[in-house]
Amino acid sequence: xxxxxxxxxxxxxxxxxxxxxxxxxxxxxxxxxxxxxxxxxxxxxxxxxxxxxxxxxxxxxxxxxxxxxxxxxxxxxxxxxxxxxxxxxxxxxxxxxxxxxxxxxxxxxxxxxxxxxxxxxxxxxxxxxxxxxxxxxxxxxxxxxxxxxxxxxxxxxxxxxxxxxxxxxxxxxxxxxxxxxxxxxxxxxxxxxxxxxxxxxxxxxxxxxxxxxxxxxxxxxxxxxxxxxxxxxxxxxxxxxxxxxxxxxxxxxxxxxxxxxxxxxxxxxxxxxxxxxxxxxxxxxxxxxxxxxxxxxxxxxxxxxxxxxxxxxxxxxxxxxxxxxxxxxxxxxxxxxxxxxxxxxxxxxxxxxxxxxxxxxxxxxxxxxxxxxxxxxxxxxxxxxxxxxxxxxxxxxxxxxxxxxxxxxxxxxxxxxxxxxxxxxxxxxxxxxxxxxxxxxxxxxxxxxxxxxxxxxxxxxxxxxxxxxxxxxxxxxxxxxx
Amino acid sequence: xxxxxxxxxxxxxxxxxxxxxxxxxxxxxxxxxxxxxxxxxxxxxxxxxxxxxxxxxxxxxxxxxxxxxxxxxxxxxxxxxxxxxxxxxxxxxxxxxxxxxxxxxxxxxxxxxxxxxxxxxxxxxxxxxxxxxxxxxxxxxxxxxxxxxxxxxxxxxxxxxxxxxxxxxxxxxxxxxxxxxxxxxxxxxxxxxxxxxxxxxxxxxxxxxxxxxxxxxxxxxxxxxxxxxxxxxxxxxxxxxxxxxxxxxxxxxxxxxxxxxxxxxxxxxxxxxxxxxxxxxxxxxxxxxxxxxxxxxxxxxxxxxxxxxxxxxxxxxxxxxxxxxxxxxxxx
Ligand code: SF4
Ligand code: SF4
Numbered sequence: 001x002x003x004x005x006x007x008x009x010x011x012x013x014x015x016x017x018x019x020x021x022x023x024x025x026x027x028x029x030x031x032x033x034x035x036x037x038x039x040x041x042x043x044x045x046x047x048x049x050x051x052x053x054x055x056x057x058x059x060x061x062x063x064x065x066x067x068x069x070x071x072x073x074x075x076x077x078x079x080x081x082x083x084x085x086x087x088x089x090x091x092x093x094x095x096x097x098x099x100x101x102x103x104x105x106x107x108x109x110x111x112x113x114x115x116x117x118x119x120x121x122x123x124x125x126x127x128x129x130x131x132x133x134x135x136x137x138x139x140x141x142x143x144x145x146x147x148x149x150x151x152x153x154x155x156x157x158x159x160x161x162x163x164x165x166x167x168x169x170x171x172x173x174x175x176x177x178x179x180x181x182x183x184x185x186x187x188x189x190x191x192x193x194x195x196x197x198x199x200x201x202x203x204x205x206x207x208x209x210x211x212x213x214x215x216x217x218x219x220x221x222x223x224x225x226x227x228x229x230x231x232x233x234x235x236x237x238x239x240x241x242x243x244x245x246x247x248x249x250x251x252x253x254x255x256x257x258x259x260x261x262x263x264x265x266x267x268x269x270x271x272x273x274x275x276x277x278x279x280x281x282x283x284x285x286x287x288x289x290x291x292x293x294x295x296x297x298x299x300x301x302x303x304x305x306x307x308x309x310x311x312x313x314x315x316x317x318x319x320x321x322x323x324x325x326x327x328x329x330x331x332x333x334x335x336x337x338x339x340x341x342x343x344x345x346x347x348x349x350x351x352x353x354x355x356x357x358x359x360x361x362x363x364x365x366x367x368x369x370x371x372x373x374x375x376x377x378x379x380x381x382x383x384x385x386x387x388x389x390x391x392x393x394x395x396x397x398x399x400x401x402x403x404x405x406x407x408x409x410x411x412x413x414x415x416x417x418x419x420x421x422x423x424x425x426x427x428x429x430x431x432x433x434x435x436x437x438x439x440x441x442x443x444x445x446x447x448x449x450x451x452x453x454x455x456x457x458x459x460x461x462x463x464x465x466x467x468x469x470x471x472x473x474x475x476x477x478x479x480x481x482x
Numbered sequence: 483x484x485x486x487x488x489x490x491x492x493x494x495x496x497x498x499x500x501x502x503x504x505x506x507x508x509x510x511x512x513x514x515x516x517x518x519x520x521x522x523x524x525x526x527x528x529x530x531x532x533x534x535x536x537x538x539x540x541x542x543x544x545x546x547x548x549x550x551x552x553x554x555x556x557x558x559x560x561x562x563x564x565x566x567x568x569x570x571x572x573x574x575x576x577x578x579x580x581x582x583x584x585x586x587x588x589x590x591x592x593x594x595x596x597x598x599x600x601x602x603x604x605x606x607x608x609x610x611x612x613x614x615x616x617x618x619x620x621x622x623x624x625x626x627x628x629x630x631x632x633x634x635x636x637x638x639x640x641x642x643x644x645x646x647x648x649x650x651x652x653x654x655x656x657x658x659x660x661x662x663x664x665x666x667x668x669x670x671x672x673x674x675x676x677x678x679x680x681x682x683x684x685x686x687x688x689x690x691x692x693x694x695x696x697x698x699x700x701x702x703x704x705x706x707x708x709x710x711x712x713x714x715x716x717x718x719x720x721x722x723x724x725x726x727x728x729x730x731x732x733x734x735x736x737x738x739x740x741x742x743x744x745x746x747x748x749x750x751x752x753x754x755x756x757x758x759x760x761x762x763x764x765x766x767x768x769x770x771x772x773x774x775x776x777x778x779x780x781x782x783x784x785x786x787x788x789x790x791x792x793x794x795x796x797x798x799x800x801x802x803x804x805x806x807x808x809x810x811x812x813x814x
Contacts, residue, residue: 006531007572010524013494017571035569037558038491043607048755054742055750058603061495061646105501113528135528136510136520145501145508149729152502156729160737162502163495163646164744166757167737174702174738176800306610308561388800389703462531478493 001028006462007035009470011110011135013062014477016435018470019317022456027466030444030451032435037290037319040482041304044425049075049394049417052425056413057164059427060479062105064163065098065155066406067479070413070427076170078400078417079392086388087172089378090158092256092263093185094168095404096375097154099255102407103334103364104200106474107231108133108144111361114467115234125234132230140199140227147195153188154375157181171390179384189376196372200365202226209369212344214241214352217362228365235358243454244469245354246446250336251325251433253277253412255405256374263374264405267340268325272351274340278326279401282412284428285322288315288437296324296440299414300399302426319481322436322445323428331355331446332409332433333473335363343370355450357472364407364474396420406430408474429479447473483660484548486541486584487523487594490577491568491604491613492555495646496595497525503649504730516657521548535573542583550659551588553581553616556597556604557626560612567611578626581616585627589634590659591616592642594652599641599674600747601625607751615641617673621747637666641673645744648726651678672747674720682772683716683734683741686724695789696782697797702757703738706797710766713757714740717770721745738800 007017015036021029040059044052052071057064069091076083083091112133120126132140152162158175159165167174177185193205201208202224211217221232235241254266254277268275285296290310294303304321307313322329335355338346343366349359395417402413409430416424436445444452447470456463489497503509513520520526522537529537540546557578558567565576573580585591593599593616600620604613615625617639623629625639632638640659642651655675658664670679687693692707699706708714716724719741723733734741742756743749754760760767769778796802 005572008524008530008534008570010527010530010534013525014489015568015571033571035571036491037567037611038604039611040603042610043603046607048758050757051755054756055603055606058493058495058645061493061498064493064495105498109501109526117528136523136526142507142511145510146506149502149504152729153731156727156732156736158737160732160734160739161723161728162732163493163498165737166734166739166742169702172703175736176703176738178801306561306567310566385801387703389701391701462533467530 004456004461006466011113012471012475012477013060014480016470016475016477018451018466020451020456020466025455025457027451027454027456030448031317032437032445032447033318034320034435034477034481036477036481037306038478038481039304039306041425041427044422047422049078049422050392052415052422053166053169059482060476061163062102062476063098063406063408063479065095065159065165065168066404066411068165068168069095070402070404070411072168072170073402073404074400074413074415075392076400077402078398078415079170079395081170081390081392083172083390084387086176086382086386087390088257089382090173090175090177090388091168092378093375094155094159094165094173096256096371097151098162099407100368100371101148101151103368104144105148107361107364108140110474111471112140112231113138114464114471117464119464123237125237129230129234132227143195143199147192150188151192154185157185169389170392172388174389176388177382177384182379182382182384185379186376189372189379193372196368200227201369202229205369205372209366213348217345231361232358235361240357240468241349241359242353242356243465244357244450244472246331246450247329248350248354249328249330250339251277251330251332251410252336252340253403253405253410255337264337264341266403268330269336269339279403281326282428283324285324285439287322287440288317289321290316290319291321299412299426299428300401300416302414304426318437320432320436322439323433324439329436329443329445329449330433332430333360333363334367334407335360336409337405338363338366357468360472394420408476409433427482429476429482431473431476431480434473435475435477435480483518483550483656484521485518485550485552485656486521486548487552487554488577488581488584489524490553490555490581490598491558491611492595492597494525494554496554499646500649500652502729503653509649509653512653513656517660518656531572538580538584541587542580544587548588550590550592550656551584552592552594553598554594556601556611556613557581557616558604558611558613559626560610563612581626585631585633590637590640591633592640592655593617594642595647596643596645596744596749599643602645603750605750618747621672638669638673640669640675643672643674643745644721645749648678648723648728650726651675670720674745678722678726679720679745681720681722681725683719683721683723684770685722687716687735688724689735691793692797694785695793696786697789697793700798703800704798705800705802708735708740709759711759712740713742713755713759715743715768716741718768719743719746
């Protein structure tokens, strides 16, 4: 058995190190480590409750609105506040804009450059892919970055700035849009649709969203020349529809508030079926984290106590806690959301080979194709002249939970207010689920499971297949170690 | 100009903001056009794992030449000065040690964002992390590299402060450095580029009419001035946010929420709730930096008594009261 330590993993958000035990050309075990500690949960304690809206977005510059939305939801729950329809629609638009931009930034800037690497030179597809997706210099960036900036005008209009807006409040948003801004926003969405339909999908969004089987996906990819079709053809050539399976147990907190519950439902997907989510089944374990030992606790009662001497705890190998749902490690992300929403392509990809590199990326892109039309609809529903924000009255003693979906999965904030101040604040981020270390029972986290069995050639120091599997989860380590 | 970019303990938001710079072919093409090349950036580099470490090691020992070191995120010296709260993955070496070694080789050193300039959010509360900036600890000179540090060019650390930075604050600074058009005199007392820090956020604020008449918002989403009740520090914060919109259209104030002075050292600990204005005898304690207090108080009293109805009433609504009709005769 030999041990391979890989790090830093660039083109992820934050610091990640992966240690692999390799024998007979295969990964036998993996340890995933977050090598940075940030401690936001502790610095929130003692603050005015609304200060959370300033602090928590700064956990993450790539999903700052998600952090903001979770805090706003927790504060609203603590105060029993209900937001007016316009506030809900504007929050959905703001949040969805960030999530879609995030999916595509991941695709173009972080994920695809690995296929352009010299290691693949000689593959029949390599030259074209390298020209298009090379890190920093690929031609795709000259298309994507300006399209991204233009799309972020949604946040400029509705949220003032991004990242780190204060526009999301417990009662709605701070910016009532005017009729002319509504017209302009429609134009922004139209231009973005045009970019997606020309460059990414080379097809109508609705046509891609209607694909319902692996065979339909393969035929679709053969027939066109967009960036996503390029990826699908390469992925199938490399067998990535069979690579990167974790435990096939998926969790979503539900996304985008609608009148009768979230648009994308909350739940747990297990053994091919959707189950209701029970938030009380969530605990965080610290047995393998550089944190003071203690029992696995539900987040509402959670603690975060970093070790002054991490070396004193030999079993620990990460600053990340290990969240578990009903005692089991779960995977979260776009694939979980699409499965729970009953999307046939996601379901059939998982039915065929379980969660995989291909399934995760395709689920993200299905989400892009399905949600942009939804953004168009939300915008139409905004009624200028109607209120955008309900007034907040600070509760003296209360609990609140905010469960939302960041681009990369389930994000929860658990808040306690005592005597008008924050007395407890715990956060469980998507990558905390996906990249968690082992728990007290020795059960590995989702990525640790997904890495086992991957082939590693003799003398390979940084196998590309490992890079693909790691990045298929779109990790965000700064959130993980909040 | 070859750049090495490191992410210390930040949120990556400054990079995300930078990627959103307005440009016909994207910010990377814009930088390349000005002769700025990112030899290494954690979010964009092709190299990963061993290759990335080898590149950084070569830069640190002088075998790989580079010009500018950009650091994003606070420097964590904890626990107990060990730097163990942030070890550069795969290297076993604390990030603060990498930064010290690389800074010693750089012609220019830039702190990208308020975390790196002054400590930022990471340094709030009792600062268990022992977080600091590259050359400041809050508003105190010092920080990781020490008050006497000078980069190869003779310049101290250039603090492109902001949380996050506006993309153009970084792009303009880098392009000016690459063109040799940036000197010590272009920095203010807190080592921020003066081109954006010698203005006030208040300048160009879309709520100026409300400010002039002291017609104030009472709650979020109200149109009125945010200074009197909702904690806005736009009259005391150094930055040009309202004349340099985000994504061509937005700013904090345009978004309807208060400036929290994110370009200033210590913004993370205002000593009061961010969204409330501390007052003494009904007068905000933080007053505009560009006028004497007595004037402000006198003018406020006067203008309050002369506030037009349209302005006074719009201040506490989220949609403006319509302008009076320009036509003669009865209004509909
Ligand atoms: S300065 Fe603000 S935006 Fe930049 S890295 Fe720090 S927390 Fe993130
Ligand atoms: S308006 Fe204030 S808080 Fe907003 S970006 Fe500018 S300086 Fe920072």
